Amino acid sequence: MVDESQTSEPVIAVKSGVELKAQAKDLNFFYGDNRVLKNVNLPVPDRKVTALIGPSGCGKTTLLRCFNRMHDLYPGNRYEGEIRLDALNILSRQVDPIEVRMRVGMVFQRPNPFPKSIYENVAYSLRVRGRIRRSILDEYVEGALTRAALWSEVKDRLQEPAFTLSGGQQQRLCIARALVSEPELLLLDEPTSALDPIATDSIENLLNELKSQVSILIVTHSMQQAARFSDYTAFMYLGKMLEFGNTTNLFAKPTNPKTEDYLSGRVG
Amino acid sequence: MIDKPLERSVLPHTKLPARFWRKLGERLIVSVLFLAGLSSVATMAAIVLLLLWESLEFFRVVSFWEFITSTEWTPILSRDNPQYGILPLLSGTLVSAGVALLVSIPIGTVAAMYLSEFALPRVRDFIKPILEILAGVPTVVYGYFALLVVTPALQTILPDLGTFNLLSAGMVMGVMIVPFVSSISEDAMQAVPSNLREAAHASGSTRFQVAWRVVYPAAISGISSAYILAASRAVGETMIVSIAAGGLPQMVWNPMEQGATITAFIVQVAKGDLPRGTLEYQTIFAAGLTLIVITLALNIIGHFLAKRYREIY
Incomplete structure (x- = not known):
C-alpha cells in the first residue's frame, strides 16, 4: 500500500536551459469514472529521448496516448489538465485531434503495417494530407525509408506487400510511416517488445540516430533499454509520476524509494 | 493390456454404457453429421444432373450454336417457326x-x-x-x-x-x-x-x-x-x-x-x-x-x- 502522506510531491523539472518540445502539466485522465493518471507532470525535452518506465498497469501507455489524443477515438474518455506542444495546449477543446496527430507520430507495440505495398505504407501518411505530386512523394518515401534504415533492404521491392517483410523490418517500416510526415514528436509504445534481440538492437540504433531530428518519447518495459539509449527517464507508479531526471542520474541514485525498488527488481 | 473394458465407471453412482453401445452411438452421430454435410452437395449435384439431362434432349433438336447466337427467342409464341436464341x-x-x-x-x-x-x-x-x-x-x-x-x-x-x-x-x-x-x-x-x-x-x-x-x-x-x-x-x-x-x-x-x-x-x-x-x-x-x-x-x-x-x- 502506498501511504499518501509519506510520498511527498516529487519535483518534476529539467534544469533551466533545456528546451522542451512538449510538457504534461497536472494531467489527469479518466476511463469513464476510473482515474488512471493522477496529476501527472512530464517534460519532454526537445530532440532528446525520454523513456517512460514503470511496472505494468502504471499508466505509462495511457500517458503516451494522451500526447496524440488517441483516447479521443473511444467514448467515455476524459482529460483534465494540459499538454503543451510548444505553446499550444493540445488538450484544448478548440484543437482538432487530427491536427495534433499531424505533428506527432506514433509507433505501436506490435508492428501494424497496412495491408498495402511497402511504398504505399509510407506514402499513406502523406496521401491523407492531400494530393501530392508523384515525384515529391517518391522523394519523401525514399527519405523516410532511409532514415528508418530500411531503404537498402527494400529499394528493389517497394511494390511488394508489407507482409513479406520480417517483424523487425515491419517495425522499421512503421517508423518510416511515422517519420515521412516529419513529425516534431515521435511516440513509441514498447516498439521492440514483439521483436527478437537482433531486431531490437537495430531499432535502438535507429532511434539513437533519429534523436538529432525529432523529439522521442518512448514507453519501455525494459529498464536496460531505457538505460541504454534514453537521455531522460521518467518513472511512473500507480498512475503517478514519481520521478523524472537525467537517465544516468536516475539510474545511479534514484531519489524516490519506489524507483529504487523498481530499478533493483524488487517491484514490478 | 488396456483392452480390458472398464467394469464400472470412475464416478460413483454412475455407470458407463457398454463399450459396444458407446461406439455405436458415436458412429451414428458422426454419420448423421456427415449426411447433413452431404445433403447440400447431393442436392447441388442432383440439380445440375437434372438440368444437364433435360438440356441434352433440348440440344439434340436445337443446335448449341443457334442457342447462343440467335437473337430471337420464340419457343412458344411462334408455332410455325420457333426460334431458340438465349x-x-x-x-x-x-x-x-x-x-x-x-x-x-x-x-x-x-x-x-x-x-x-x-x-x-x-x-x-x-x-x-x-x-x-x-x-x-x-x-x-x-x-x-x-x-x-x-x-x-x-x-x-x-x-x-x-x-x-x-x-x-x-x-x-x-x-x-x-x-x-x-x-x-x-x-x-x-x-x-x-x-x-x-x-x-x-x-x-x-x-x-x-x-x-x-x-x-x-x-x-x-x-x-x-x-x-x-x-x-x-x-x-x-x-x-x-x-x-x-x-x-x-x-x-x-x-x-x-x-x-x-x-x-x-x-x-x-x-x-x-x-x-x-x-x-x-x-x-x-x-x-x-x-x-x-x-x-x-x-x-x-x-x-x-x-x-x-x-x-
Missing part, C-alpha cells in the same frame, strides 16, 4: 441485374461503412434490424411496389417510360439486395483488426480516410464476396422482374424498355401447362442451365478477384 433473355437478365447492382453495391457499401465505422452502438442497433427486414419482405410485394409505385414515380421524370420496364424492376431489386451487401460487408469491415485503424488515425487520417483508405481495402476480400452474392441474387431474382419488367423477350440494352429475364421466362412457362417431354418444356431446362453457368462463373470470378486483391492482415 441472347434476348440473357440481355434482359444482365440489364435488370446491372441496374440492381448499380443500386445495391453503392448503397450497401456505404451503409456497411457507416454501420461499421461511424454509427454509435445505439444507432447501429436501431438501423440494423430495419435493414434486415428489407431482406425479409416477400419478393411479390417488391414486384407490385415496383409496378405500382416506383414506375409511376419514375414516369414523372421520364415520361417515355413504359408501364413495364427493366429500370424500375432493377431498382427495386437493388433495394431488396442492399441488406445482403451491407450485412456481409459490415462483418468483413468489423473483422479488420483495430490496430490498423489506430495506425491510420495516428497518421492524421480523418475518420472517412480511415474507413475508405484502410478498412475498406483491408476488408475487400469479404466485401467482394458480398458483391458476388448480390450479383447472384440479382441474376436469379424472379418475382420482381416477372411482375414489373414485362415478359417480352427482346434484345434490350436500354433499361427503360421492357424485357424478359431467364427466370421470368421459366416462370412464364411453368405457369402454363406444357406437356412433359416436349421441346417447349425442355427449353426451361436449357434456360436454367444457363442461369447456373452464370452464377458459377460469377463465383469463380469472385474467388479469383478476392484472391488477387486480398490484403492480408
Whole structure:
C-alpha cells in the first residue's frame, strides 16, 4: 500500500536551459469514472529521448496516448489538465485531434503495417494530407525509408506487400510511416517488445540516430533499454509520476524509494 | 493390456454404457453429421444432373450454336417457326441485374461503412434490424411496389417510360439486395483488426480516410464476396422482374424498355401447362442451365478477384 502522506510531491523539472518540445502539466485522465493518471507532470525535452518506465498497469501507455489524443477515438474518455506542444495546449477543446496527430507520430507495440505495398505504407501518411505530386512523394518515401534504415533492404521491392517483410523490418517500416510526415514528436509504445534481440538492437540504433531530428518519447518495459539509449527517464507508479531526471542520474541514485525498488527488481 | 473394458465407471453412482453401445452411438452421430454435410452437395449435384439431362434432349433438336447466337427467342409464341436464341433473355437478365447492382453495391457499401465505422452502438442497433427486414419482405410485394409505385414515380421524370420496364424492376431489386451487401460487408469491415485503424488515425487520417483508405481495402476480400452474392441474387431474382419488367423477350440494352429475364421466362412457362417431354418444356431446362453457368462463373470470378486483391492482415 502506498501511504499518501509519506510520498511527498516529487519535483518534476529539467534544469533551466533545456528546451522542451512538449510538457504534461497536472494531467489527469479518466476511463469513464476510473482515474488512471493522477496529476501527472512530464517534460519532454526537445530532440532528446525520454523513456517512460514503470511496472505494468502504471499508466505509462495511457500517458503516451494522451500526447496524440488517441483516447479521443473511444467514448467515455476524459482529460483534465494540459499538454503543451510548444505553446499550444493540445488538450484544448478548440484543437482538432487530427491536427495534433499531424505533428506527432506514433509507433505501436506490435508492428501494424497496412495491408498495402511497402511504398504505399509510407506514402499513406502523406496521401491523407492531400494530393501530392508523384515525384515529391517518391522523394519523401525514399527519405523516410532511409532514415528508418530500411531503404537498402527494400529499394528493389517497394511494390511488394508489407507482409513479406520480417517483424523487425515491419517495425522499421512503421517508423518510416511515422517519420515521412516529419513529425516534431515521435511516440513509441514498447516498439521492440514483439521483436527478437537482433531486431531490437537495430531499432535502438535507429532511434539513437533519429534523436538529432525529432523529439522521442518512448514507453519501455525494459529498464536496460531505457538505460541504454534514453537521455531522460521518467518513472511512473500507480498512475503517478514519481520521478523524472537525467537517465544516468536516475539510474545511479534514484531519489524516490519506489524507483529504487523498481530499478533493483524488487517491484514490478 | 488396456483392452480390458472398464467394469464400472470412475464416478460413483454412475455407470458407463457398454463399450459396444458407446461406439455405436458415436458412429451414428458422426454419420448423421456427415449426411447433413452431404445433403447440400447431393442436392447441388442432383440439380445440375437434372438440368444437364433435360438440356441434352433440348440440344439434340436445337443446335448449341443457334442457342447462343440467335437473337430471337420464340419457343412458344411462334408455332410455325420457333426460334431458340438465349441472347434476348440473357440481355434482359444482365440489364435488370446491372441496374440492381448499380443500386445495391453503392448503397450497401456505404451503409456497411457507416454501420461499421461511424454509427454509435445505439444507432447501429436501431438501423440494423430495419435493414434486415428489407431482406425479409416477400419478393411479390417488391414486384407490385415496383409496378405500382416506383414506375409511376419514375414516369414523372421520364415520361417515355413504359408501364413495364427493366429500370424500375432493377431498382427495386437493388433495394431488396442492399441488406445482403451491407450485412456481409459490415462483418468483413468489423473483422479488420483495430490496430490498423489506430495506425491510420495516428497518421492524421480523418475518420472517412480511415474507413475508405484502410478498412475498406483491408476488408475487400469479404466485401467482394458480398458483391458476388448480390450479383447472384440479382441474376436469379424472379418475382420482381416477372411482375414489373414485362415478359417480352427482346434484345434490350436500354433499361427503360421492357424485357424478359431467364427466370421470368421459366416462370412464364411453368405457369402454363406444357406437356412433359416436349421441346417447349425442355427449353426451361436449357434456360436454367444457363442461369447456373452464370452464377458459377460469377463465383469463380469472385474467388479469383478476392484472391488477387486480398490484403492480408
